[in-house]
Amino acid sequence: MKRITAIIASLLVAAGVLSAQELNNFSRGGRSVVSPEIKNDSVTFRLKADYATIVKLYGSWMEDQSETVDLTRGENNVWSVTLPCPDPEIYTYNFIADGVSVNDPLNVMVQRDGSRYLSMLLVDGERTENYKPANHRGTVSHPWYDSNLLGINRRLTVYTPYGYEKNTKTKYPVLYLLHGAGGDEEAWISMGRTAQIMDNLIEKGLAEPMIVVMPNGNPDQQAAQTFGLPTTGVDRRKPEYRNIYVRSLVEEIVPFVEKNYRVIAKKSHRAIAGLSMGGGHTIAASGLYPDKFDYICPLSMGSAKSPELDAQLQGIKKAGYKLYWLACGDTDFLFDRANAFDEALTENGLEHTYYVSGGGHVWANWRLYLNTFAPLLFK
Amino acid sequence: MKRITAIIASLLVAAGVLSAQELNNFSRGGRSVVSPEIKNDSVTFRLKADYATIVKLYGSWMEDQSETVDLTRGENNVWSVTLPCPDPEIYTYNFIADGVSVNDPLNVMVQRDGSRYLSMLLVDGERTENYKPANHRGTVSHPWYDSNLLGINRRLTVYTPYGYEKNTKTKYPVLYLLHGAGGDEEAWISMGRTAQIMDNLIEKGLAEPMIVVMPNGNPDQQAAQTFGLPTTGVDRRKPEYRNIYVRSLVEEIVPFVEKNYRVIAKKSHRAIAGLSMGGGHTIAASGLYPDKFDYICPLSMGSAKSPELDAQLQGIKKAGYKLYWLACGDTDFLFDRANAFDEALTENGLEHTYYVSGGGHVWANWRLYLNTFAPLLFK
Numbered sequence: 021m022k023r024i025t026a027i028i029a030s031l032l033v034a035a036g037v038l039s040a041q042e043l044n045n046f047s048r049g050g051r052s053v054v055s056p057e058i059k060n061d062s063v064t065f066r067l068k069a070d071y072a073t074i075v076k077l078y079g080s081w082m083e084d085q086s087e088t089v090d091l092t093r094g095e096n097n098v099w100s101v102t103l104p105c106p107d108p109e110i111y112t113y114n115f116i117a118d119g120v121s122v123n124d125p126l127n128v129m130v131q132r133d134g135s136r137y138l139s140m141l142l143v144d145g146e147r148t149e150n151y152k153p154a155n156h157r158g159t160v161s162h163p164w165y166d167s168n169l170l171g172i173n174r175r176l177t178v179y180t181p182y183g184y185e186k187n188t189k190t191k192y193p194v195l196y197l198l199h200g201a202g203g204d205e206e207a208w209i210s211m212g213r214t215a216q217i218m219d220n221l222i223e224k225g226l227a228e229p230m231i232v233v234m235p236n237g238n239p240d241q242q243a244a245q246t247f248g249l250p251t252t253g254v255d256r257r258k259p260e261y262r263n264i265y266v267r268s269l270v271e272e273i274v275p276f277v278e279k280n281y282r283v284i285a286k287k288s289h290r291a292i293a294g295l296s297m298g299g300g301h302t303i304a305a306s307g308l309y310p311d312k313f314d315y316i317c318p319l320s321m322g323s324a325k326s327p328e329l330d331a332q333l334q335g336i337k338k339a340g341y342k343l344y345w346l347a348c349g350d351t352d353f354l355f356d357r358a359n360a361f362d363e364a365l366t367e368n369g370l371e372h373t374y375y376v377s378g379g380g381h382v383w384a385n386w387r388l389y390l391n392t393f394a395p396l397l398f399k
Numbered sequence: 400m401k402r403i404t405a406i407i408a409s410l411l412v413a414a415g416v417l418s419a420q421e422l423n424n425f426s427r428g429g430r431s432v433v434s435p436e437i438k439n440d441s442v443t444f445r446l447k448a449d450y451a452t453i454v455k456l457y458g459s460w461m462e463d464q465s466e467t468v469d470l471t472r473g474e475n476n477v478w479s480v481t482l483p484c485p486d487p488e489i490y491t492y493n494f495i496a497d498g499v500s501v502n503d504p505l506n507v508m509v510q511r512d513g514s515r516y517l518s519m520l521l522v523d524g525e526r527t528e529n530y531k532p533a534n535h536r537g538t539v540s541h542p543w544y545d546s547n548l549l550g551i552n553r554r555l556t557v558y559t560p561y562g563y564e565k566n567t568k569t570k571y572p573v574l575y576l577l578h579g580a581g582g583d584e585e586a587w588i589s590m591g592r593t594a595q596i597m598d599n600l601i602e603k604g605l606a607e608p609m610i611v612v613m614p615n616g617n618p619d620q621q622a623a624q625t626f627g628l629p630t631t632g633v634d635r636r637k638p639e640y641r642n643i644y645v646r647s648l649v650e651e652i653v654p655f656v657e658k659n660y661r662v663i664a665k666k667s668h669r670a671i672a673g674l675s676m677g678g679g680h681t682i683a684a685s686g687l688y689p690d691k692f693d694y695i696c697p698l699s700m701g702s703a704k705s706p707e708l709d710a711q712l713q714g715i716k717k718a719g720y721k722l723y724w725l726a727c728g729d730t731d732f733l734f735d736r737a738n739a740f741d742e743a744l745t746e747n748g749l750e751h752t753y754y755v756s757g758g759g760h761v762w763a764n765w766r767l768y769l770n771t772f773a774p775l776l777f778k
Contacts, residue, residue, distance in 0.1 A: 247532060
């Protein structure tokens with residue numbers, strides 16, 4: 021009988037009578053179970069689990085992973101728990117059913133963090149206003165470029181602002197936006213909400229219309245792991261590969277972008293920013309190529325003081341720049357490193373902003389930073 | 400202790416010493432568990448589940464959902480099962496741990512089918528050769544267009560072939576490729592492997608370089624559900640909305656594409672194809688607008704005979720066309736409908752191909768069809 025019901029439901033879907041979402045509900049016996057459900061100041065999570073003994077929930081707003089909460093079995097074996105809604109932000113969460121991590125099958129909003137997929141919870145509020153779709157939306161595209169330095173064809177993510185296709189005479193400035201270790205060319209667009217943030221900032225007149233280029237910063241990858249492409253022989257830990265990605269970024273990706281998009285190919289119209297490992301790439305790229313970027317924003321990263329660093333910072337000072345914007349959370353495990361770098365900037369006489377937020381080494385901060393520094397670029 | 404280990408691992412990831420994948424393995428106590436693992440003619444699936452009582456596997460190569468197989472608990476609570484490898488194809492699968500469906504956390508290859516995410520298994524062979532990345536890759540982009548008919552801004556997926564950016568004088572033909580009920584603008588690019596299939600066919604000289612446009616065929620959606628955008632008031636079941644999407648496709652999407660991409664804006668250089676509901680859209684669009692498309696390919700769909708259909712087919716015959724290519728699987732629940740349509744084409748004197756494959760109403764067939772008819776277009 022169950023099988024016949026499923027066949028009929030499929031038929032209805034094929035005929036356009038039911039949507040896939042409705043099919044889901046239909047399969048549940050016609051009852052519409054919703055998860056997550058935000059109502060007033062609380063949020064309810066639900067999971068149908070017929071044979072489970074213990075179902076728990078872990079949410080990224082909890083202090084640490086040992087702090088799970090238990091769900092209670094209800095009618096029809098739908099387990100649920102209602103919690104006070106966490107502060108406005110984007111969170112990830114998962115259930116743990118009899119010890120096995122499970123995403124929320126009722127929630128189509130999923131984020132990929134490296135090799136893990138997690139259910140997403142967006143809590144509305146002032147903080148998340150720019151994380152939701154704007155009315156005027158730019159185009160996200162995924163071109164491939166050849167890297168001679170790495171000997172591979174590699175995938176990029178490129179955001180062009182609303183109007184790019186229509187305004188065929190307009191040239192745009194470019195922000196190169198770099199991910200951290202464990203990420204790839206989809207990290208900023210997925211977990212970072214870059215398209216939504218830029219769409220909103222530009223629509224509100226708060227940021228200049230700009231192109232955002234998000235490369236893959238892992239020199240051993242052609243593209244995100246989801247493409248199943250073989251890794252290259254590049255071992256980033258070997259000395260001969262030191263800075264290989266940073267060189268490829270400046271010597272290959274920047275020229276590719278400037279050839280294939282309508283950009284203003286000048287230092288005054290290039291910005292570079294990156295989080296964690298990408299913050300390291302930002303510091304290295306601006307230090308090794310002081311004539312390339314007028315806007316430099318390392319996020320949740322820093323650098324120990326060294327004569328080499330001093331020499332690079334002096335090079336940047338000599339070449340001139342418009343904005344040096346460093347950011348870190350005050351509970352970030354790299355906060356000391358960021359503090360040391362802030363001091364190095366001061367000691368070398370580089371005017372800069374040091375934006376210290378609450379929180380740690382998390383996407384909540386990187387979204388906040390992008391939303392905060394993007395309006396400062398190209399002005 | 401577990402928490403401290405996790406912190407150290409995160410530190411190593413942040414410093415670029417460990418990848419996210421390595422972190423995953425690290426978290427498992429340094430042991431590298433792989434799943435799925437294809438060796439010779441067998442495939443092994445593994446899931447770590449400390450407290451589960453029963454773990455099962457369902458794979459899309461099995462006849463029906465009741466045909467699951469049991470996993471066996473092994474060392475370290477890693478459950479596993481080794482099966483004969485199914486024939487070359489792309490499959491989806493999931494575990495069922497104590498009655499709860501779980502994706503394979505060790506497999507980063509995931510496909511979204513409507514609102515469900517499923518782990519993916521690609522079995523190598525002649526049949527799947529074109530489903531893997533080619534050496535020369537086109538660009539996939541996601542522009543948004545305004546639909547006045549539907550009163551909303553909507554998301555498209557557009558594939559431009561390798562060389563599109565470089566060959567700035569070249570104009571291309573366009574294939575409009577439509578998804579089925581439950582799908583959206585990402586269905587063909589994700590489950591359909593359109594980019595990989597087109598890249599391979601073009602690289603091998605088997606298909607003409609062409610642009611492929613994959614719209615969202617649900618008139619109540621602005622974009623895939625993953626965007627969290629509100630649905631429109633369009634109820635496709637109401638008579639006043641009959642053919643509203645088909646009208647938007649021909650009167651709004653085609654002009655948008657012809658304005659914003661370098662295309663040959665002629666009937667001779669436009670093709671339309673679609674699966675299931677999208678096959679219905681293909682039949683309707685070509686019937687209502689006989690002067691628009693020279694290549695018409697309804698897949699896994701058909702139409703009951705009627706005077707209205709006869710009139711439309713006569714219109715197509717009168718206007719002329721290059722290819723009418725109908726396809727269906729011989730166990731498809733719509734096979735009778737496709738047979739009736741084949742007869743209607745014959746009775747109305749329309750030269751056409753009726754490609755009958757094995758199998759049913761499944762993506763394995765739609766990938767096969769695309770791989771088969773794309774070489775016939777624009778020749």
